[in-house]
Amino acid sequence: MGLEPAPVVVVMGVQGCGKSTLGSLLAGELGVPFVDGDDLHPERNRTLMASGTPLSDDDRQPWLHAVGRRLADGGADGIVVACSALRQAYRDLLREYAPTVLFVHPYGPKELVAARISLREHEYMPPSLLDSQYAALEHLDGAEEGTTLDLGGPPLELVSSAVTFVDESRIRAYQQD
Numbered sequence: 588m589g590l591e592p593a594p595v596v597v598v599m600g601v602q603g604c605g606k607s608t609l610g611s612l613l614a615g616e617l618g619v620p621f622v623d624g625d626d627l628h629p630e631r632n633r634t635l636m637a638s639g640t641p642l643s644d645d646d647r648q649p650w651l652h653a654v655g656r657r658l659a660d661g662g663a664d665g666i667v668v669a670c671s672a673l674r675q676a677y678r679d680l681l682r683e684y685a686p687t688v689l690f691v692h693p694y695g696p697k698e699l700v701a702a703r704i705s706l707r708e709h710e711y712m713p714p715s716l717l718d719s720q721y722a723a724l725e726h727l728d729g730a731e732e733g734t735t736l737d738l739g740g741p742p743l744e745l746v747s748s749a750v751t752f753v754d755e756s757r758i759r760a761y762q763q764d
């Protein structure tokens with residue numbers, strides 16, 4: 588690793604937007620571990636989602652803290668985590684654990700995501716929650732260190748754009764130090 592900070596990245600967005608697909612490929616390109624934030628949900632949250640109940644802000648708190656701790660633990664060597672982080676307040680919380688975190692947001696039309704998730708099996712997340720996911724989503728603010736990518740592109744195109752963004756951000760951070 589060079590003198591730039593290790594890459595600490597959250598791939599965010601609604602269910603089925605491609606977080607795990609992009610996140611695992613991106614981690615491979617960056618040579619850092621990949622963690623799927625879905626695996627950090629408390630059992631109660633999985634049960635709620637499986638029964639078709641969208642998570643509330645309160646439901647998400649313990650999970651976001653678990654994701655934050657994982658980011659902080661992985662910060663020194665670099666890490667990529669897939670975590671919906673739908674609202675700005677959730678991303679603020681993650682930044683408290685990992686101030687250098689970069690957000691990568693695959694985004695696109697609900698109809699395309701709906702078509703993709705209709706073709707897959709998910710351990711606990713029913714397609715019926717997709718409307719609530721888009722309703723909760725707050726896009727990256729200009730002041731947040733992040734990039735939004737068109738999820739309609741092929742995975743390798745998304746990864747290449749994400750790597751370019753991460754490299755440029757890390758060089759910028761290094762030059763500002």
Ligand SMILES: Nc1ncnc2c1ncn2[C@@H]1O[C@H](COP(=O)(O)OP(=O)(O)OP(=O)(O)O)[C@@H](O)[C@H]1O
Nearest residue numbers: 601602603604605606607608703707738740741742
């Ligand atoms: N760029 C892409 N082009 C075509 N299909 C894709 C692309 N990215 C992901 N997919 C497909 O879309 C589905 C959802 O992708 P993925 O599981 O990566 O999303 P996710 O955001 O991690 O989902 P969740 O949060 O619900 O676990 C999968 O079937 C995956 O193969």
Ligand SMILES: O=C(O)[C@H](O)[C@@H](O)[C@H](O)[C@H](O)CO
Nearest residue numbers: 601602603625642671672712
């Ligand atoms: O914040 C949320 O409502 C949840 O994290 C969901 O987004 C799911 O965990 C995930 O994306 C699985 O489909």
